[in-house]
Structure formats: structure tokens, C-alpha cells
Amino acid sequence: MNIDSEVSRLHFENFLWFVFIVLSCLNIIGDLNDEIFLKENNLYYKKQSNLIFTFTIYLFIFIILLEIIRLMSYLRMIKNKCIL
Secondary structure: OOHHHHHHHHHHHHHHHHHHHHHHHHHHHHHHHHHHHHHHOOHHHHHHHHHHHHHHHHHHHHHHHHHHHHHHHHHHHHHHHHHO
């Protein structure tokens, strides 16, 4: 296996771990906001919780798009090597 591709894979794994940690922290914060909303019936915390949830969905979609772009780039590179 190519060393560069292996290093690239490891960098991508590190990126995924970072995203997982960020999403986990956001989930904890959102749950705490939901808990405060349920106890105090304060709509501010419900809005914050919904905002965090929406952000996590956008982040998830962004990551999927990044992976699609990466895959397209890789396929284009393979196609160009086959043509040459």
C-alpha cells in the first residue's frame, strides 16, 4: 500500500475522531439545555437545544459532502492516470 495514501487515511481518521468528540460535546450541551427547559419551562433553553441539533445536522451534511468531494477527486485522479 502506498505510504501517502496510508498517511492520508490516518489524517482522515483523526478528523473523524475530532468531529465525533465535537458532536458528543454538543449532544451533552443540548441534553443539558433540554433538562433545564423541562425543569424551568424556559423557552430560551429549548431554542438553544434546537439550534444545537440543527447545527449537528448541518455539520453531518458538510462531512458527507467533504467525503463525496474527496471521493470524486480520487476517481478523477484514477481516470486521468488510466487515460495517460
